[in-house]
Amino acid sequence: MVQCVKLTESRSSNAVTPHSSDVVITVHGFLAGNRSMRLLGDSALDLGHQVIHWSYPSLRGSIISHGAQLSRLLSDLAPRPQVRKIHLITHSMGGIIARTAILQSRLESRWADKCGQIVMLAPPNSGSRLTRLPLGPLTARFPQIQELSESPDSYVRGLPSLRRMKAGIIAAARDLVVSPESTHLEGQHDHAVVATTHQRLTRHPEALRMTANFLHSMQLRTEPSTPGLHAHGLNGNQRRRVHSAAA
Numbered sequence: 001m002v003q004c005v006k007l008t009e010s011r012s013s014n015a016v017t018p019h020s021s022d023v024v025i026t027v028h029g030f031l032a033g034n035r036s037m038r039l040l041g042d043s044a045l046d047l048g049h050q051v052i053h054w055s056y057p058s059l060r061g062s063i064i065s066h067g068a069q070l071s072r073l074l075s076d077l078a079p080r081p082q083v084r085k086i087h088l089i090t091h092s093m094g095g096i097i098a099r100t101a102i103l104q105s106r107l108e109s110r111w112a113d114k115c116g117q118i119v120m121l122a123p124p125n126s127g128s129r130l131t132r133l134p135l136g137p138l139t140a141r142f143p144q145i146q147e148l149s150e151s152p153d154s155y156v157r158g159l160p161s162l163r164r165m166k167a168g169i170i171a172a173a174r175d176l177v178v179s180p181e182s183t184h185l186e187g188q189h190d191h192a193v194v195a196t197t198h199q200r201l202t203r204h205p206e207a208l209r210m211t212a213n214f215l216h217s218m219q220l221r222t223e224p225s226t227p228g229l230h231a232h233g234l235n236g237n238q239r240r241r242v243h244s245a246a247a
Contacts (some may be wrong), residue, residue: 022049022085022116023077024215027070028120029092029143030130036195039203040089040121045214049087056097062143063093063155067100078111085116087215088165091202092178093144097125097158108164109135115164117189117218119211121201122172124148126182127156151184161186168214170194172201192220 024044026037034053041051054073056066079085086107090098098118103106108115127150147155166189171180177198184191196204210220 021082021089022047023052023083024049024087024089025052025054025070025073027054027088027090027094027098027099028054028058029090029094032058032091033053037089037091039208040091040211041054043208044087044089044215047212047215049215056148057142058093059142063096063100063147066097066144067104070097070101071104074107078114080103083114086114087112087116088118089121089211089215090123091121092120092198093128095125096148096159097135099114099159099162102162103160107182108162114162114196117215118162118167119214120166120169120183120185121207121211122175122178122198123167123169123183123185124156124178125185126150127154128178128182130177138206140208141238153233163187166218168210168218168220170201170207170210172196172198172208175201189218190214190220 006066008029018234024041026041030037034055039054041053044051052073054070056069058066058072071132074086077086088098095118102118118174128145128148128151131145131154133150142178149156151157162185167185167187168190169183169192171178171183171191171193173193173195175198180193183219194201194204194210196207201207203204
């Protein structure tokens with residue numbers, strides 16, 4: 001069940017922000033936790049956004065069920081007048097969960113004016129190489145693996161493209177889990193490839209910089225003009241409290 005989320009201005013405050021603010025939700029990948037998204041979240045904090053590190057049990061449940069949980073969070077945040085825009089930063093399977101949640105919540109039609117950017121790191125938009133491994137009798141225990149199949153009739157291959165959310169996609173050149181070719185999404189706003197591996201992508205300096213760039217200017221390779229923003233996306237001067245919403 002998604003926890004009630006309070007958006008606060010500082011690390012010591014528990015009050016809802018009295019002014020309009022952008023909210024960034026991070027969604028980690030398979031076999032990971034929200035700690036893997038901390039540096040990416042810092043990139044958003046340095047832009048003055050508020051950050052929610054959303055977590056879910058990646059070894060249990062389907063992408064559809066996790067998407068339903070995240071959908072509830074989106075539906076809770078979108079009507080709030082103090083939320084100006086909703087953005088997402090995702091890694092790997094988290095990107096497919098985010099796409100599922102956007103679809104299930106009807107965010108792009110019900111709250112089109114709240115749709116911001118989504119930065120997807122190594123998303124298996126056309127399936128994952130992991131699904132080639134035979135699971136045998138364990139297949140039923142991991143429905144998310146089947147949903148990420150490279151087969152043309154798999155769940156991920158049938159998901160509709162995003163209509164309002166602007167997608168910036170960052171692939172890893174040495175990715176053994178998701179090939180750079182499989183990260184592309186129809187209608188994507190920008191795409192880049194970073195010379196690193198699947199797991200290291202979330203903390204690679206270039207990926208952190210690109211994430212901040214896209215949130216700021218909707219271009220992965222354009223340096224943001226925000227004063228004090230460092231290449232690694234780490235600047236504590238403008239940070240706001242980070243909250244976790246557990247699925």
